Amino acid sequence: SFLRYEAGHKSPEFDTFFDYSNEGGLMGLIEKCNGSGDCRKTEITGGTMCPSYMATRDEMATTRARANVLRELLSRKDLKNPFDQADIYKVLDLCLSCKACKSECPSSVDMAKIKAEFLQHWYEHHRIPIRSLLIANISRINSLGMLFPALFNWFATAKLTSSLLKRMLGFATKRSIPTLGKTTLRKWAGRNLESLNTALPPDAPEVVLYVDEFSNYNDSALGITAIRLLNRLGIRILIVKHPVSGRTYLSKGLLKKSRQIARKNVELLSSVVNSERPLVGIEPSAILGFRDEFPELVGTDMIGRAKELAEHCMTIEEYLDNAFEKHIFDNSLFTKEKARIKLHGHCQQKAIASTEPTMRILSIPENYSVQEIPSGCCGMAGSFGFEKEHYELSMEVGELVLFPAVREADTDALVVAPGTSCRHQIGDGTGRQAFHPVEVLYGALL
Ligand code: SF4
Ligand code: SF4
Structure with a gap:
C-alpha cells in the first residue's frame, strides 16, 4: 500500500517517442496496472504472461513489478531526468518484449512499448551498447555478408571463429548464429x-x-x-x-x-x-x-x-485463410495423405493477431491434423535469447512447455512455427527442425 499516491498527486507528463493519447500519456499506461497479478501465470495455468516470471517465479520479473517500479521512480520530482535511473533499467532487463501483457493483462499494460520508450530516453544519457547497435543493424551486416555468403556462413558456424565472435560480442557461446541464404x-x-x-x-x-x-x-x-x-x-x-x-x-x-x-x-x-x-x-x-x-x-x-x-x-x-474462404483456391490442389502437425504460435502473432488462421490453413489438406502447443513464449524473443546474460532464462522459458512438447512429438509429426526466432529456438533447444506454415502447405501441393 506504500505505492498509493498521496491525495492531490499529479502524475508527471513526459515528451515521448510513442503516441500515448489513447492511454492518457506514458504514466497513464503505467498506472493502468491494477495489481491483479494475472501476470503471474504459470506453465500449469497456461497463457504467455509473463514468461520471465514463469521461469523464475520471482515477483520482480512480473509485469506488475515493472509497472510498480516505473510508477514510483518516474514520479520522483528530485531528478532532472527521471528516466536516468539504473533501477528501472534493471527491472526491465528481463522483459522479453513478447507483448503478451498487451493482450493478456486485463488492463492491457503494454510493457514492451514502455520498455522501448524507456530505453530511448535512457540512451539520451548513456552510450548505446555495441551489441545493441550490431543487433539493430543486423540487416546491414547481412547485406555485406551476402557479398560472400559461403565465407560468412563458415565464420558463423566454424567452432573456433564462431565461439570467438560470440565471446567478443557478448552472445551466448552455446547459441548457433543465424546463417545467410544462398541468395537474397x-x-x-x-x-x-x-x-x-x-x-x-x-x-x-x-x-x-x-x-x-x-x-x-x-x-x-x-x-x-x-x-x-x-x-x-x-x-x-x-x-x-x-x-x-x-x-x-x-x-x-x-x-x-x-x-x-x-x-x-x-x-x-x-x-x-x-x-x-x-x-x-x-x-x-x-x-x-x-x-x-x-x-x-x-x-x-x-x-x-x-x-x-x-x-x-x-x-x-x-x-x-481469407483467400481459401473466398474460394480463390480449394483443397483439391493438396495431397490427401495424412500428416500430424504441432504448432507453436509466435508471441506477437498471439498478442496482435491470432493463431487461428494458421491452424485453419494447415488444415486445408483434408487429412492434416493440427494441434497447437500451449507453449506461451518460446524464450528467444528476437535477440534476447542470444545475449549471454539472458541465455539461461531463455532456455528455461523454452523448457517450460515448448521443448518437452517438441521432444515428445512423434518423429513423423511436423513441428511448425511461423516466427524465425521461434524456429531457431526450437532447433537450439531440441535439435528438431521447425517449419513455417507456408513450407508445409507448399509441400502438400499435388
Ligand atoms: S500488469 Fe496487468 S496483469 Fe499484472 S498486475 Fe498489473 S493489471 Fe494485473
Ligand atoms: S512484454 Fe512479455 S516479458 Fe515483458 S512484461 Fe509483458 S509479458 Fe512480461
Whole structure:
C-alpha cells in the first residue's frame, strides 16, 4: 500500500517517442496496472504472461513489478531526468518484449512499448551498447555478408571463429548464429517473379509481398517457397522498394531510428497497398509492426495514413485463410495423405493477431491434423535469447512447455512455427527442425 499516491498527486507528463493519447500519456499506461497479478501465470495455468516470471517465479520479473517500479521512480520530482535511473533499467532487463501483457493483462499494460520508450530516453544519457547497435543493424551486416555468403556462413558456424565472435560480442557461446541464404529473396524475385506472374490470368488476385529483412537474407529459401506457393494458388505477387521492418531497432529501444523507418515504410507502401491488394508478410514480428507500433510511432502528421495502411497489412496465414474462404483456391490442389502437425504460435502473432488462421490453413489438406502447443513464449524473443546474460532464462522459458512438447512429438509429426526466432529456438533447444506454415502447405501441393 506504500505505492498509493498521496491525495492531490499529479502524475508527471513526459515528451515521448510513442503516441500515448489513447492511454492518457506514458504514466497513464503505467498506472493502468491494477495489481491483479494475472501476470503471474504459470506453465500449469497456461497463457504467455509473463514468461520471465514463469521461469523464475520471482515477483520482480512480473509485469506488475515493472509497472510498480516505473510508477514510483518516474514520479520522483528530485531528478532532472527521471528516466536516468539504473533501477528501472534493471527491472526491465528481463522483459522479453513478447507483448503478451498487451493482450493478456486485463488492463492491457503494454510493457514492451514502455520498455522501448524507456530505453530511448535512457540512451539520451548513456552510450548505446555495441551489441545493441550490431543487433539493430543486423540487416546491414547481412547485406555485406551476402557479398560472400559461403565465407560468412563458415565464420558463423566454424567452432573456433564462431565461439570467438560470440565471446567478443557478448552472445551466448552455446547459441548457433543465424546463417545467410544462398541468395537474397529480392535478387531471386528480380530474376523469377515476372515470368511466374505472366503465367497467371489477368484478373488474378494480387498481393504486395513484404520482403522483411529476415526473409530476405536468412530465410530466403522460405521466401522463395512463399512466392512459389502463392503463384501455384493463382495469386499475383508484387514486390516494391521499401526499407527494413525496423523490428531489430524497436527491440533495442532505438525509437528515433525506428520512427524514420516506420515513416518511410508508410510513405512508400500506402500508395500501392489497398483492400484489393493487401500487404502480406512472412515473418510475423515484421509485418505486425504495421498494425501495432507504426501507427503509434510515425507522428501526428502521418497517423491517419499509418492506420489506413494497417487495415490492409496481414500475415501470409491470414491472407491464405481469407483467400481459401473466398474460394480463390480449394483443397483439391493438396495431397490427401495424412500428416500430424504441432504448432507453436509466435508471441506477437498471439498478442496482435491470432493463431487461428494458421491452424485453419494447415488444415486445408483434408487429412492434416493440427494441434497447437500451449507453449506461451518460446524464450528467444528476437535477440534476447542470444545475449549471454539472458541465455539461461531463455532456455528455461523454452523448457517450460515448448521443448518437452517438441521432444515428445512423434518423429513423423511436423513441428511448425511461423516466427524465425521461434524456429531457431526450437532447433537450439531440441535439435528438431521447425517449419513455417507456408513450407508445409507448399509441400502438400499435388
Ligand atoms: S500488469 Fe496487468 S496483469 Fe499484472 S498486475 Fe498489473 S493489471 Fe494485473
Ligand atoms: S512484454 Fe512479455 S516479458 Fe515483458 S512484461 Fe509483458 S509479458 Fe512480461
